[in-house]
Amino acid sequence: MSAREKTVGVIGGMGPEATADFLRRIIAATPARDDEDHIHVLVDNNPKIPSRLAALFEGSGEDPLPVLIAMARGLEKQGADFLTIPCNTAHYYLPAIAKAVSIPILDMVALSIARLAARSPRPRKIGMLASPAVQKVGLYESRLREAGFTALFPNADDEARILAVIRAVKAGKLTDQNRRDYADVSAALERAGADACLIACTELSVIGAPNARLPSVDALDALVSATVAEAKGTTQ
Numbered sequence: 001m002s003a004r005e006k007t008v009g010v011i012g013g014m015g016p017e018a019t020a021d022f023l024r025r026i027i028a029a030t031p032a033r034d035d036e037d038h039i040h041v042l043v044d045n046n047p048k049i050p051s052r053l054a055a056l057f058e059g060s061g062e063d064p065l066p067v068l069i070a071m072a073r074g075l076e077k078q079g080a081d082f083l084t085i086p087c088n089t090a091h092y093y094l095p096a097i098a099k100a101v102s103i104p105i106l107d108m109v110a111l112s113i114a115r116l117a118a119r120s121p122r123p124r125k126i127g128m129l130a131s132p133a134v135q136k137v138g139l140y141e142s143r144l145r146e147a148g149f150t151a152l153f154p155n156a157d158d159e160a161r162i163l164a165v166i167r168a169v170k171a172g173k174l175t176d177q178n179r180r181d182y183a184d185v186s187a188a189l190e191r192a193g194a195d196a197c198l199i200a201c202t203e204l205s206v207i208g209a210p211n212a213r214l215p216s217v218d219a220l221d222a223l224v225s226a227t228v229a230e231a232k233g234t235t236q
Contacts, residue, residue, distance in 0.1 A: 083103060127192070
């Protein structure tokens with residue numbers, strides 16, 4: 001490993017497939033001729049983290065923060081120079097996790113909004129393809145507004161369909177009907193006025209962009225690019 005390179009620590013397992021997809025994308029995004037050109041990644045792929053949905057959306061689950069902090073501290077102790085969290089909903093806990101460690105954590109929310117702002121033409125109304133917990137805790141909405149965007153969320157019925165898609169990915173049981181539902185929700189957001197979509201759930205990132213007509217930004221891609229740049233000491 002080059003002296004100027006940094007080691008990344010991944011707070012993963014939310015869910016396991018999303019973490020694996022994140023790692024695949026890091027490999028694909030890293031310029032490399034051989035093994036040694038790739039970045040050093042420490043991964044805590046822990047699917048036993050208490051459910052963020054249960055804690056934030058349903059209001060009945062165990063607080064995942066103590067486990068997230070323990071993971072962050074463990075990765076720091078193992079030698080990580082910075083941390084990433086390939087889960088949008090878990091970014092609700094980022095400020096508290098950041099206070100518990102002495103190394104930086106990449107902010108996928110900020111990175112995604114910056115990527116939207118860099119698009120040309122610049123979109124105005126952003127269709128949110130995300131876990132219902134993202135809307136409930138306001139993870140993106142106020143920060144999008146501060147950047148000059150309006151967040152559009154699915155209606156209650158479509159929210160339930162998106163949640164079913166997310167749960168299907170977590171269970172490894174994604175069906176063609178799930179894919180159609182995902183595309184239908186995106187189309188409904190387009191009809192509501194969205195001129196771009198933000199894929200703000202890493203389970204949905206596993207599936208990809210659902211609407212070829214509507215420009216989209218994938219939060220996971222934004223995190224991947226920033227992770228490689230930070231590790232390599234380059235600019236994005």
